[in-house]
Amino acid sequence: MAEIQKKPVKIVETVLRDAHQSLLATRMSTEQMLPIIDKMDKVGYYAVECWGGATFDASLRFLKEDPWERLRKLRAGFKNTKLQMLFRGQNILGYNHYADDVVEYFVQKSVANGIDIIRIFDCLNDIRNLQTAVKAANKEKAHVQIALSYTLGDAYTLDYWKNIAKEIEEMGADSLCIKDMAGLLTPYAAAELVAALKESTTLPIDLHTHYTSGVASMTYLKAVEAGCDIIDTAMSPLALGTSQPATEVMVETFRGTPYDTGLNQEQLAEIADYFAPIREQALKSGLLNPKVLGVNIQTLRYQVPGGMLSNLVSQLKEAGKEDKYREVLEEIPRVRKDFGEPPLVTPSSQIVGTQAVMNVIAGERYKLVPKESKKIMMGEFGQTVKPFNPEVQKKIIGDATPITCRPADLIPPQLPQFEKECAQWKQQDEDVLSYALFPAVAKEFFQYREAQQTKVDQTVADKESKAYPV
Numbered sequence: 001m002a003e004i005q006k007k008p009v010k011i012v013e014t015v016l017r018d019a020h021q022s023l024l025a026t027r028m029s030t031e032q033m034l035p036i037i038d039k040m041d042k043v044g045y046y047a048v049e050c051w052g053g054a055t056f057d058a059s060l061r062f063l064k065e066d067p068w069e070r071l072r073k074l075r076a077g078f079k080n081t082k083l084q085m086l087f088r089g090q091n092i093l094g095y096n097h098y099a100d101d102v103v104e105y106f107v108q109k110s111v112a113n114g115i116d117i118i119r120i121f122d123c124l125n126d127i128r129n130l131q132t133a134v135k136a137a138n139k140e141k142a143h144v145q146i147a148l149s150y151t152l153g154d155a156y157t158l159d160y161w162k163n164i165a166k167e168i169e170e171m172g173a174d175s176l177c178i179k180d181m182a183g184l185l186t187p188y189a190a191a192e193l194v195a196a197l198k199e200s201t202t203l204p205i206d207l208h209t210h211y212t213s214g215v216a217s218m219t220y221l222k223a224v225e226a227g228c229d230i231i232d233t234a235m236s237p238l239a240l241g242t243s244q245p246a247t248e249v250m251v252e253t254f255r256g257t258p259y260d261t262g263l264n265q266e267q268l269a270e271i272a273d274y275f276a277p278i279r280e281q282a283l284k285s286g287l288l289n290p291k292v293l294g295v296n297i298q299t300l301r302y303q304v305p306g307g308m309l310s311n312l313v314s315q316l317k318e319a320g321k322e323d324k325y326r327e328v329l330e331e332i333p334r335v336r337k338d339f340g341e342p343p344l345v346t347p348s349s350q351i352v353g354t355q356a357v358m359n360v361i362a363g364e365r366y367k368l369v370p371k372e373s374k375k376i377m378m379g380e381f382g383q384t385v386k387p388f389n390p391e392v393q394k395k396i397i398g399d400a401t402p403i404t405c406r407p408a409d410l411i412p413p414q415l416p417q418f419e420k421e422c423a424q425w426k427q428q429d430e431d432v433l434s435y436a437l438f439p440a441v442a443k444e445f446f447q448y449r450e451a452q453q454t455k456v457d458q459t460v461a462d463k464e465s466k467a468y469p470v
Contacts, residue, residue, distance in 0.1 A: 052085030075114025126382030340384025
């Protein structure tokens with residue numbers, strides 16, 4: 001009997017980024033992360049995802065932390081493990097498109113501060129919006145992983161995914177990620193998709209999904225059997241619900257098979273023990289809402305990622321229209337269709353979700369239109385896979401002529417202006433990038449940082465004057 005060839009599946013650990021972003025509103029502090037890094041570094045993960053996504057904004061806005069300082073501390077602790085970040089293409093980590101000079105500088109500084117793998121995606125899968133980031137990451141010798149935002153719809157055939165995978169390989173990617181942000185990929189569909197991608201590209205394939213619809217662990221199993229090389233998992237205290245499948249469960253699933261990860265359950269148990277009290281505390285304080293820990297198979301019907309659901313709830317609460325929740329859920333697929341069937345991932349998910357809320361609250365579709373809806377209809381986020389509904393487009397932008405070029409081609413260099421505006425606060429080169437992405441939030445953080453430094457200086461001066469009286 002022929003020996004089965006071994007093909008260990010690799011694990012990307014998400015507990016320091018997507019897991020707490022999905023369950024704890026990205027509120028885990030650097031201080032909470034540092035004590036466990038040494039143990040995590042010995043596990044043998046393929047990579048630890050620890051930066052990018054919403055961590056940058058949340059660090060500055062809510063935790064009063066410098067995200068760059070967090071990255072440097074993580075880099076100092078992880079001596080043997082690759083660090084990975086999530087990067088939104090031309091949006092970087094913000095919600096608008098930035099000029100190429102800002103994208104290039106951000107990539108350069110991310111790598112200089114410790115990032116090894118940059119996972120780059122575009123919310124519309126418009127690969128023109130990835131070009132600058134990919135070139136910049138290649139130049140910095142980082143590993144470039146291009147992520148395809150997975151979604152369902154008439155246009156998203158196996159041929160669509162195969163063709164775009166080929167383009168990605170030609171563009172200079174080192175690996176490809178299927179980014180299933182809403183947990184829409186079911187087990188047999190995953191096997192079919194991975195097999196199809198393996199026919200069209202030689203790139204290693206990483207699968208990223210969320211447990212929202214309840215099928216994610218089975219999806220990983222079938223994907224790995226079909227040839228998937230890497231899966232994203234989270235340590236059990238911050239797994240499941242709107243997060244990823246549990247690391248320990250997937251490690252056990254593949255133990256003794258050709259896909260055996262080789263990871264040690266005893267080491268993983270020590271790490272889980274560390275995060276367990278963080279989970280308990282979050283449940284106690286209300287930061288972790290038990291609602292996001294359940295299974296919602298309706299996700300497959302509405303295609304709404306977990307983070308988008310919580311946004312909808314809070315928007316309706318503010319308007320005193322919580323009873324309209326079901327109506328909004330039903331309106332989302334209609335708005336998505338009008339908007340060219342984009343995948344629902346930041347920022348397209350927020351745009352479609354907010355528009356659906358406004359349509360329901362106003363009692364008339366597209367009576368109230370936020371500026372982001374106008375931008376998407378003007379082509380300012382790029383090209384959708386299907387055309388917009390012409391009547392809706394006319395209602396939103398009137399007779400204005402939409403753009404058809406790569407949106408960033410119309411944005412002149414921005415760095416010199418950001419440098420100028422940020423000059424009075426700048427203490428490190430990276431401050432300019434924090435300011436570029438979130439000007440008001442960064443300015444508030446810089447003022448807080450200055451106040452803290454003044455306080456420390458004053459304390460030191462007081463101690464010295466007592467020690468050496470004049």
